[in-house]
Amino acid sequence: MSDLFFPFRVIVLGDAAVGKSSLLRCFAEGPSGGTATPCPTVGVEFYSRTVPLPPAGKAKLQLWDTAGQERFRSITRSFYRSAAGVLLVFDLTNRASFERVPEWYREAAGEGPPAFVLVGHKCDLAAERAVSAEEAGQLAATLGMAFVETSARSNLNVELAFQTLAGGIQRALGRGGLAPHRGGSKKNNTPSQERF
Template structure:
């Protein structure tokens, strides 16, 4: 039986994947630093080394909230063994390619199959840098067809213009929430990709709380 989680406060672990230099860090910084804001003139971030972390709490209909714990991964091959270790504990995957770089689009199925494994998290395909119209190398129709083939939504974004950045992350959070309601994903304590965040007003007094085991991830 499906359970409604709309009134709970949840934590969703999200991993952002894709080739190097497709703009994963720019998207994350736009989403966490300029929520709902206009275009920004922030400097281009340098290459990610290993994994970097961001977070932001968003509203989830009808009345709940979700804290997104966002993992920014390095796209370079030499860091692949590090980033792979994070796949199994993610509830959602933002799969990013550069609309001006056809090779990054052609690598999407490889990233997808690598991240899906035997436990399928929620996915959203993101075509980034849509503001660079004259340099575009992948059509919206082609990218949309690939997304449909892989069973995921497709969103075109621009961190430079702050276009659809909010939509991409909200769409992924909605996909996680839907999988949660269908029982495909379930919240667990410890290192898994979805956790319930305790309501502080209902916590036991400090002296009566049981000690928690430390997460070994």
């Protein structure tokens, strides 16, 4: 029996400078991709990686890195409607970025992506932490999503964050909560032919 192949569009949201690009590069290119200091994202950048999707499938995560600056928000919003999942990222050393998470969530949830994961990034900077794991976990529970602490610099839980999101997308697919235009069709070991 052939593996089932699912292409899923994922967007990464959060304030500027919380480490969205570092997380994506670490996940898509390996640990060395997360240690370089990236330039601020202008508009949207694209990455891709295939991950296993138990019990017998694979997911090609088509990863959209969005700019956090206000002047790019109109560009970013156009990607919400086609997303199957959202990583909501904040900086554990920057309380303001955490306090804006509900605003980011409301903005994206209005367009209906079925799966969200809250990511507290830069957990390696323990001495500078401004948000506790308990507080972040409570917010995630309130918003109905999982919470993962990560560090691209130390390659901590980066895989876990994306695998958790892929699992959430798979559950949404199973209960019929994923529209076909979000990449929910089954394919047999062939890449997606969709245009982006």
